[in-house]
Amino acid sequence: MSLAEERQIAQRYIGGFPLLMVVWGLGGFILWLVLWPLAILGVIPLWLGGVVATIILSACYLPSHEAEHGNIGRPKKPFRWLNELTGHLSMFPLLIPYRLHRAIHLKHHAHANDPIKDPDYHNMAENILGAIRQAWLGSQPGFTGALKDQVLEDSVAKDKLVLEALVVTRIAWFAMAVLAVSGFALQLFALWWLPRQIAMIYTVITLSWAPHHPGQETGRYRDTRGWVSPVGTILSSGMEYHLVHHLFPSIPLNKTPAAYRELKPLLEKEGMALNGL
Helix, strand or coil: CHHHHHHHHHCCCCCCCCHHHHHHHHHHHHHHHHHHHHHHCCCCCHHHHHHHHHHHHHHCHHHHHHHHCCCCCCCCCCCHHHHHHHHHHHHHHHCCCHHHHHHHHHHHHHCCCCCCCCCCHHHCCCCHHHHHHHHHHHCCCCCCHHHCCCCCCCCCCHHHHHHHHHHHHHHHHHHHHHHHHCCCHHHHHHHHHHHHHHHHHHHHHHHHHHHHCCCCCCCCCCCCCCCCCCCHHHHCCCHHHHHHHHHCCCCCHHHHHHHHHHHHHHHHHCCCCCCCC
């Protein structure tokens, strides 16, 4: 009966056009592009551009994450093109290929905390320092992680998605090389390379490690937990309520806190780890 009640509650939060995510995703990407001429021409100091770029890149995964679940536009629906555009552009500064990552991310939902099949399992660590180390290693060249053989072994589109990802990342690397040899290496470092490193660590900590720690159990009410962020809900990108997303991925990010408050009594009955949230 609990699951039926959960679904009844969830339906109240599913649907509607997530304008916030579209503005967040596309607006952030455009603002990041605008930073380049502003910093290069000296309109703003480079350090300020770097701070703004770090904020943008630390937040840019989330709109793409919504797009991966079709929360902006479902397949064969009028806004599907906007869903895909937001997905591709929002996450591009992180060098994360959207379509390949979507396939990988859906495997995470299907196999969360499975040491073999969960593509995010390499982010697990005993403490936050270990998680920072894992996040750093995971963003370095040559790290396979989410692309290990078992993750997409049953996907007929794997080769096509990997090829597409290679093209996307090579375009980004080519752009970096052109900037560096053209005399803009400092701008490249401040507006892209360093913000990306910081953003990847932030994203792994808030979206992967903290909601799934310690990562030892599987199952609907065991693979994700509630947690109280020491920096608050906004600075942790709402990931205190990531358990709602795993229960009902169609609930938009900005609605998960309200949905959680309604679902909480049912989740407590199921013994889900809420940890004071």
